[in-house]
Amino acid sequence: MANFIRLMLVVGLFYGRSQSLSSGAPPKACENLTPIHQYGSVQNSPPPYQVLPAAGQGRVRLILGSPQGLAYEGFIMVARDVDTGEFVGEFVSLPDGARVVECTEGLKNGVTHINKDRKQNLEFDWEAPEDYVGTIIFNSTFAQDYSTYWVGVESPRVSVLRRSIDVKTVPTAATSPRTTTPPIYTPFAEDRAPVADDPFYNGCGTTKNCFGTPDNCVRDKNCKAAVSVLVRGERYFFEMTARKSIYVAVGLSADSKMGEDSVVECVNNGTAVGLFTSWNAGKTNTRHSTPSGFVQFDSGIVTDDTITCRFWREKSTIVEGRQFDLVNTPFHLLVAAGSSLRRNGVDYHNVAYAASGEAKLLSDVGGFLVASNLLIRVHGALMLAAWVGAASIGILLARYYRQTWVNSQLCGKDQWFTWHRFFMILTWSLTIAAFVIIFVELEAWSTATLHASFGLATTILCFVQPFMAALRPHPGTPRRTIFNWGHWFVGNAAHICGIVAIFFAVPTTKARLPDWVTWVMVAYVVFHILTHLILTFVGCASDRQASHRINSFPMKDMHARSAMTHPDARRDAPQAGLRKTIFGLYFVIVACFCAALIVIVVLAPIEETWASLTTTISKY
Ligand SMILES: *[C@@H]1O[C@H](CO)[C@@H](O)[C@H](O)[C@H]1NC(C)=O
Ligand SMILES: *[C@@H]1O[C@H](CO)[C@@H](O)[C@H](O)[C@H]1NC(C)=O
Numbered sequence: 001m002a003n004f005i006r007l008m009l010v011v012g013l014f015y016g017r018s019q020s021l022s023s024g025a026p027p028k029a030c031e032n033l034t035p036i037h038q039y040g041s042v043q044n045s046p047p048p049y050q051v052l053p054a055a056g057q058g059r060v061r062l063i064l065g066s067p068q069g070l071a072y073e074g075f076i077m078v079a080r081d082v083d084t085g086e087f088v089g090e091f092v093s094l095p096d097g098a099r100v101v102e103c104t105e106g107l108k109n110g111v112t113h114i115n116k117d118r119k120q121n122l123e124f125d126w127e128a129p130e131d132y133v134g135t136i137i138f139n140s141t142f143a144q145d146y147s148t149y150w151v152g153v154e155s156p157r158v159s160v161l162r163r164s165i166d167v168k169t170v171p172t173a174a175t176s177p178r179t180t181t182p183p184i185y186t187p188f189a190e191d192r193a194p195v196a197d198d199p200f201y202n203g204c205g206t207t208k209n210c211f212g213t214p215d216n217c218v219r220d221k222n223c224k225a226a227v228s229v230l231v232r233g234e235r236y237f238f239e240m241t242a243r244k245s246i247y248v249a250v251g252l253s254a255d256s257k258m259g260e261d262s263v264v265e266c267v268n269n270g271t272a273v274g275l276f277t278s279w280n281a282g283k284t285n286t287r288h289s290t291p292s293g294f295v296q297f298d299s300g301i302v303t304d305d306t307i308t309c310r311f312w313r314e315k316s317t318i319v320e321g322r323q324f325d326l327v328n329t330p331f332h333l334l335v336a337a338g339s340s341l342r343r344n345g346v347d348y349h350n351v352a353y354a355a356s357g358e359a360k361l362l363s364d365v366g367g368f369l370v371a372s373n374l375l376i377r378v379h380g381a382l383m384l385a386a387w388v389g390a391a392s393i394g395i396l397l398a399r400y401y402r403q404t405w406v407n408s409q410l411c412g413k414d415q416w417f418t419w420h421r422f423f424m425i426l427t428w429s430l431t432i433a434a435f436v437i438i439f440v441e442l443e444a445w446s447t448a449t450l451h452a453s454f455g456l457a458t459t460i461l462c463f464v465q466p467f468m469a470a471l472r473p474h475p476g477t478p479r480r481t482i483f484n485w486g487h488w489f490v491g492n493a494a495h496i497c498g499i500v501a502i503f504f505a506v507p508t509t510k511a512r513l514p515d516w517v518t519w520v521m522v523a524y525v526v527f528h529i530l531t532h533l534i535l536t537f538v539g540c541a542s543d544r545q546a547s548h549r550i551n552s553f554p555m556k557d558m559h560a561r562s563a564m565t566h567p568d569a570r571r572d573a574p575q576a577g578l579r580k581t582i583f584g585l586y587f588v589i590v591a592c593f594c595a596a597l598i599v600i601v602v603l604a605p606i607e608e609t610w611a612s613l614t615t616t617i618s619k620y
Contacts, residue, residue, distance in 0.1 A: 024112035025076040025141075030087065030103030033076060033141040033151055045312065046232020047150035049142040050207065051077065053158050059092070059125040060158055062138060067207050067230050068239055068310060069199020071118035074143035078103055078110045079126055082135045082157060089132070093125040116146075120199075128160045135159045200241050200308065204228060208237075209365055211333045213354030214512065214605055225337035225352035231363040234315050236326055237298070240266055241308045242337035247346045248307055251280060251334035252324055256355040257443060258283050261334060262319040265346055266300050266309030273300025273309050278345065279320050283442070287345040294319070330359035348449060353509040375441035376510050380601035382434035383505075386427045387458070387498035389594035392528060393587060394423025395495060400535040403542075403573035404580060424491075428462055431498075435459045451508055454501035461494035499525065512604040517597070524593045531586050538575050538582070545574040 048070050052063045064075060078101075081088050090108040091100050097119055101110030111124065126138070138155035201221045204210035210218045212226025225242035227250040242248035249265035251258070261280040266273050275297040278287040294317035300309035316325040324331075333356045336349035398420040405415035413421075435455075469487060473479040499521075506517045603609045 024074065024099060024114050025101060025110075027101050027103055027105075027110070029076050029112075029141075030078050030101060030110045033078070033139060043148060043150050045150075046230075046235055046237060047142060047153045048144075048237070049140075049150060049153055050203075051138045051140055051153060051155035052207075053126075053138065053155055059127050061123060061125055062155070063121055063123050064119075064140070064142075065121040065202065066199070067203035067228075068237070069120070069202060070144065071120045072142045073116045073118060073145055074113045074149070075119075075122075075140055076101065076110060076112040077138055077140035079136050079138050082137055084134075088134070088136050089126050089128045091124055091126050095122050095124060098122055098124060132160055198241075200226065200228065200239060203230070205365065207365065209333075209360070209362055211335060211354070211356050213335060213352050213509075223352075225335050225354075227333060227335045229333075229362045236313045236315060236362060237310065238264065238313060239308070239310045240335070241306060242352060244305050244339060245307055245337035245351045246339050246341055248309065248337045249278075249285075249335070249346060249349075251336070252326075253280075253332040253334050253355065254359070256332045256334075256357055258334065258355075259443070260320075260322065262317075262322075262324050263334075264295055264311060264313065266307065266311075267341065267346065268300075268302050268307050273302060273307065275300070275309070275311055277319075285345060289344075292317075292319075326362050328361075330361050330364075332356045332359050349509060350507070351509070373441075373510060373512070375437050377602050377604065379434045379438045379441070380505065380511060381598045382430045382437070383455075383498070383502065384594055384597045384601060386430035386434065387495065387502065388524060388597060389590060390423045390426040390430065391495050391498065392590050394420050394427060395491060396531070396535070396583070396586060397423065398491075399532075400539060400579065401583065404576050404583075406572055425466070428466055431459055431462045449504065449508065451501055451504035454497045454504060458494050458497040458501055461490050461497065465490050465494065511601070513600065514605070514607055517600055520593070520597060520600075524590075524597075527589060527593070531582065535579065535582060538578055542573045542575040542579075 048068045049064065049066045049072060052065065054061045054063070062077075064072075064077070066072070077091075079088050079091075080086065087103050087107070087109040091111040092108070094100065094111065097113055097115060097117060098111055099114045100108035101112050102108065103110040113119065128136075135157050137157055140153045140155075141149060141151045142153055143149040198221055201210065201218060204218050208228045208230040210226060210228040212218050212223030214224060217223035218226060223241070225240075225245065225248055227238060227240045227248075230237040230239075238250060240248045240250055245268075247265050247267040249263050251261035251263040253259075253261040258280045259282050263278045263280055263285060265276050265278060267276060275295060276287050277292040277295055278285050294314040296312040298310035298312060300307070302308075313326070315327050316323065318324075323329075334354070336346075336353045337351040338347050338349045339351055340347040397416050401416040402414070408415060410418040438455075465487070468483070468490065472483045472487070503518065503521055505511050506513050506515070506521065600606045
């Protein structure tokens with residue numbers, strides 16, 4: 001008989017396809033919220049739904065929602081006194097899709113659905129009896145669909161205190177006491193954040209930890225890639241989202257860098273989203289070949305350009321011989337997204353990458369700070385100063401200005417030579433410093449990216465150049481020609497590699513540079529090449545004017561004697577004034593390019609810094 005009643009309740013409550021979900025729960029369901037266990041499937045996983053109470057004007061406002069943005073078809077909710085277990089109060093201001101249930105006859109002390117439409121964030125109010133003092137809990141059951149439901153989803157406790165004013169002095173007290181003696185509610189839960197368009201961000205900072213990139217994107221709800229962690233009892237519910245990506249991954253790390261991290265990634269293989277686990281050994285990510293038991297796939301979807309995926313992770317696991325105890329150990333979160341895959345794994349995170357700057361217990365809800373990338377900015381600034389600035393100027397001087405400013409000497413050498421040496425030593429020092437800094441930051445040797453490969457080539461070429469120069473043969477000897485060519489070749493190759501490396505640095509996720517920086521670099525390259533062309537023509541004109549006395553075109557210099565030994569070398573070649581003007585212009589414009597690029601790199605992400613700057617300024 002009992003079973004029969006239970007069966008009838010089930011049929012009446014959620015699971016009968018025709019009647020049940022369309023009409024909501026009957027009063028008998030109030031008692032235990034769980035009419036039957038042997039039919040349908042009660043979910044033992046932490047519920048993806050929650051009831052959030054907020055203090056209102058003499059009422060408690062309730063929001064029935066899901067931090068993961070999941071909809072529900074059915075629900076029933078009651079309010080009970082924590083101590084006595086009795087139903088308390090009445091539900092009012094119900095939205096469409098909900099109706100009251102008289103758990104106790106004549107009292108609206110339960111609430112349920114009236115149709116099986118998919119619902120999200122239903123809101124309604126609850127009122128306490130006028131003289132009630134105590135603590136209550138809202139207890140509920142959510143049905144995701146007719147066979148998937150969670151029973152006994154409890155809200156935070158709400159304490160209700162009668163207002164300590166003398167109601168008798170209020171004339172209308174006798175007729176409508178409730179309006180004159182509204183109770184004061186002190187919900188333990190914080191007020192819920194406004195409902196966002198993207199449900200991923202619902203509950204960030206209040207019920208779950210969220211971390212994403214670029215900076216402040218969780219607040220602005222526009223992350224390129226983000227992860228959230230919701231703690232539900234013994235298990236941890238992760239949700240990841242990324243735009244324009246084939247995969248999105250989250251790593252748990254003891255520090256804010258890649259290396260020794262347990263990674264879980266969701267991959268869109270074209271037909272479905274799959275879950276994998278992997279390990280970061282240094283900067284290399286290796287997928288675990290056998291499925292790991294410590295994660296459980298929940299769901300994954302790809303919409304338009306966004307991949308979203310959810311999974312559960314056990315609270316404590318051993319991965320690659322290391323313990324990942326999420327309950328007691330604070331972790332850094334790494335989030336990464338990319339648009340390509342390798343065989344048996346994911347490729348470089350070319351869409352987004354960020355590491356949280358602080359380690360936190362994942363149950364400790366609140367914002368994450370992004371790890372400082374100061375050293376990366378310094379690396380960028382030094383390399384720009386070296387290759388856009390010093391090297392460009394130094395090379396120009398050596399190539400076109402050997403027959404200019406020849407009347408005076410500096411440090412016992414020709415002007416062009418002293419300045420060439422100065423700028424090249426500057427380039428060398430800046431490059432070596434930037435190279436050391438990037439290895440301090442990354443703590444690993446990696447040539448996985450084109451930026452790293454060209455950067456390494458630049459540094460090696462740059463490094464050997466002064467040693468070659470120091471060993472140069474005496475002017476006029478046959479080996480001097482070979483040296484000149486070698487010196488020219490290595491220097492220019494280093495310069496080209498350096499500029500190419502800077503181009504490849506712009507899209508790297510760690511640099512956080514806007515795409516238009518590429519066009520600034522293009523403008524610099526065009527300007528640089530134009531200057532070379534103009535100086536070459538000026539050089540030719542100068543040659544024609546003075547072909548009897550001097551070779552100012554440097555290529556000839558390489559084949560023949562050194563200009564310095566020429567009898568007429570103490571006079572500037574023709575067109576010196578024009579060359580000096582061009583140099584002045586070139587110097588100023590290159591310095592501007594260099595300064596602008598350094599500012600962009602140091603203040604990256606520049607668009608955000610700029611926006612906050614203009615907001616600050618407009619306040620005054
Ligand atoms: C909520 O309902 C569930 C299922 O009936 C029950 O096990 C649990 O004890 C209830 N919680 C409270 C605080 O009444
Ligand atoms: C994609 O993944 C799904 C589920 O993991 C699998 O059933 C399907 O065969 C995969 N498709 C391809 C093309 O690999």
